[in-house]
Amino acid sequence: MLLLAAFALLAVAPPRSAMRVELEPGLVVSLDEGQEIHLEAAPLEGEGLWAFSRRLCGDASASEAIAEANGGISRGLRSGVRYRVPYRLLRPELMVSVARSLFAEDKAREDGWHHTVRGFGELARENLWRVSQWFTGSGKNFPAIRAHNRLSEEELVAGQMLVVPRQLLLPAFRAVLPPPALETADLSSAPQGVEATGGIHSATDPAAPSRYHLDYQKDRKGEYAVYRLGPGEALYSSVVVRFTGRLLADDVNALAKEVALRSGISDVTDIPVGYRVKIPFELLLPEHLPAGHPRRSEYEAAMAASARFGNQVQALGLSGVTVILDAGHGGADSGASFAGVWESLYVYDVMVRVRHLLETYTAANVIVTVQDGDRTLPEDRDVLSFSRRHRVLTTPPYEIETAAIGTNLRWYLANSIYRQRRKKKVDPKKVLFLSLHADSLHPSLRGAMVYVPDARLRGGTYGRSGPVYAARKEYKEAPKVSFSSHSRVQSEGLSRDLADDLLRAFRRHKLAVHKDKPIREKIIRRRQQYVPAVLRYNAVPAKVLLELCNLSNEKDRRLLQTRAQRQKMAQAVVEGLLAYYGVPQRELETLRVAEAAR
Numbered sequence: 001m002l003l004l005a006a007f008a009l010l011a012v013a014p015p016r017s018a019m020r021v022e023l024e025p026g027l028v029v030s031l032d033e034g035q036e037i038h039l040e041a042a043p044l045e046g047e048g049l050w051a052f053s054r055r056l057c058g059d060a061s062a063s064e065a066i067a068e069a070n071g072g073i074s075r076g077l078r079s080g081v082r083y084r085v086p087y088r089l090l091r092p093e094l095m096v097s098v099a100r101s102l103f104a105e106d107k108a109r110e111d112g113w114h115h116t117v118r119g120f121g122e123l124a125r126e127n128l129w130r131v132s133q134w135f136t137g138s139g140k141n142f143p144a145i146r147a148h149n150r151l152s153e154e155e156l157v158a159g160q161m162l163v164v165p166r167q168l169l170l171p172a173f174r175a176v177l178p179p180p181a182l183e184t185a186d187l188s189s190a191p192q193g194v195e196a197t198g199g200i201h202s203a204t205d206p207a208a209p210s211r212y213h214l215d216y217q218k219d220r221k222g223e224y225a226v227y228r229l230g231p232g233e234a235l236y237s238s239v240v241v242r243f244t245g246r247l248l249a250d251d252v253n254a255l256a257k258e259v260a261l262r263s264g265i266s267d268v269t270d271i272p273v274g275y276r277v278k279i280p281f282e283l284l285l286p287e288h289l290p291a292g293h294p295r296r297s298e299y300e301a302a303m304a305a306s307a308r309f310g311n312q313v314q315a316l317g318l319s320g321v322t323v324i325l326d327a328g329h330g331g332a333d334s335g336a337s338f339a340g341v342w343e344s345l346y347v348y349d350v351m352v353r354v355r356h357l358l359e360t361y362t363a364a365n366v367i368v369t370v371q372d373g374d375r376t377l378p379e380d381r382d383v384l385s386f387s388r389r390h391r392v393l394t395t396p397p398y399e400i401e402t403a404a405i406g407t408n409l410r411w412y413l414a415n416s417i418y419r420q421r422r423k424k425k426v427d428p429k430k431v432l433f434l435s436l437h438a439d440s441l442h443p444s445l446r447g448a449m450v451y452v453p454d455a456r457l458r459g460g461t462y463g464r465s466g467p468v469y470a471a472r473k474e475y476k477e478a479p480k481v482s483f484s485s486h487s488r489v490q491s492e493g494l495s496r497d498l499a500d501d502l503l504r505a506f507r508r509h510k511l512a513v514h515k516d517k518p519i520r521e522k523i524i525r526r527r528q529q530y531v532p533a534v535l536r537y538n539a540v541p542a543k544v545l546l547e548l549c550n551l552s553n554e555k556d557r558r559l560l561q562t563r564a565q566r567q568k569m570a571q572a573v574v575e576g577l578l579a580y581y582g583v584p585q586r587e588l589e590t591l592r593v594a595e596a597a598r
């Protein structure tokens with residue numbers, strides 16, 4: 001009886017275990033309620049303390065600490081008794097095995113060790129200090145882990161995922177991480193080098209990996225990404241807008257509800273920091289899917305294909321360049337309208353400012369697609385007067401009564417201008433189309449954003465019909481359009497390059513730009529996606545639709561109602577065009593000085 005009892009007993013009575021796992025025969029891992037980890041090991045036959053220490057800890061120097069952990073070992077190890085070896089003393093590989101046996105959901109990833117907090121009941125909560133101790137060797141590293149995971153407090157909840165960054169990890173854990181990928185370098189600093197040259201460049205790598213950390217999991221409802229909410233982050237702006245690409249208030253709110261339901265969130269206004277928000281795969285933008293997912297691969301291939309077509313044509317002072325300027329809406333179509341601010345009025349004013357700057361300071365040939373009555377110069381007032389006299393400058397002109405006809409006639413007009421230029425042997429890369437708009441998105445969003453034409457959404461043949469169209473020269477010249485696959489891909493690339501230059505100029509002028517994905521190749525609305533018509537059917541290779549700001553955002557709306565802001569926007573647009581054609585920075589400075597002196 002005595003012998004049997006001794007066999008089951010430990011050398012010393014341990015604190016109550018929260019968890020015990022058998023690693024292999026003779027080796028049991030225990031986690032006690034104080035969150036201390038030990039390996040309980042029985043000595044091999046004839047194994048003394050030193051040999052025991054060497055086997056489990058790598059060398060004999062741990063013998064003393066082992067003896068101490070077992071209440072002192074005076075007369076050698078007894079067979080049939082398990083001795084406790086503190087986790088911190090274990091040799092590296094054994095330490096990792098022990099951790100893996102206790103934390104089965106943990107993963108070794110490129111950026112560090114991904115630890116999923118286990119639930120051991122109220123009395124045995126994991127805390128950051130212990131997590132820090134287990135994986136970095138010292139509890140004192142917990143503030144760094146807390147910062148890395150953007151946690152505002154130390155309280156951990158079961159199921160929460162913590163990343164222990166590579167540089168903090170004990171060598172034992174660092175050794176089992178996959179090698180770091182090269183692209184994990186700081187991406188935010190990459191574009192600056194390009195900008196500084198001021199010369200001809202191609203677009204920055206558009207297929208850059210996601211800046212945000214997502215984990216991918218699966219349950220019976222399907223695959224989903226997990227994003228842990230950081231301090232101050234809201235479900236709609238930091239999850240829905242960022243990862244699903246939805247921007248319209250209705251869409252954002254509907255998807256926020258869907259995501260909340262999927263994530264078990266009952267109150268969207270009170271989500272704890274670090275909460276694991278689940279985003280179903282079908283809602284994710286392709287770039288946020290796991291690497292190798294078919295939809296992400298397809299997206300990356302498309303981005304890579306168009307990225308080969310940056311602008312290589314230089315035109316100092318925009319000489320020989322035709323700029324087709326368009327302002328959205330007008331006439332009966334006010335566009336977005338908030339608190340008496342009509343999109344049609346304000347984007348028109350910015351357009352005439354752009355035209356004025358281009359005609360005054362550059363050699364560009366500027367053609368506008370619309371005119372408001374006889375007003376062709378900027379208005380010298382902040383809040384603009386109402387007008388519905390906009391017409392599209394086709395032959396004959398079209399007084400805008402129907403929004404869709406107004407839009408379609410713009411691309412018929414642009415295509416006609418492009419055809420004329422081609423007949424005169426103008427380089428196709430020296431024609432640009434720029435449409436100015438202002439958004440009405442979720443009110444949390446601010447700043448400028450650019451749409452470029454997605455090559456994959458412009459297939460087929462398209463044309464309108466009806467008397468309004470049939471009466472116009474531009475329509476009669478070519479009632480139908482279709483584009484080759486090559487020209488669509490090239491157009492996407494050139495347009496992206498142009499969009500990139502425009503947004504850089506906006507940032508230089510401290511004008512707000514969307515934080516997430518400021519260049520978009522399509523509109524996502526409800527479950528549909530499409531390219532705006534004015535780009536979709538437009539034959540000009542480099543073409544963008546620039547949303548100057550978001551009218552539903554109060555600050556954006558207030559600023560747009562000032563001359564100073566609209567002039568700044570116009571200035572930025574002109575600088576963006578100059579940069580696209582490789583105009584050196586100093587020429588931009590001259591332009592700025594000239595404008596300031598005016």
Ligand SMILES: [Zn+2]
Pocket residue numbers: 328329335336343437438439
């Ligand atoms: Zn618009």
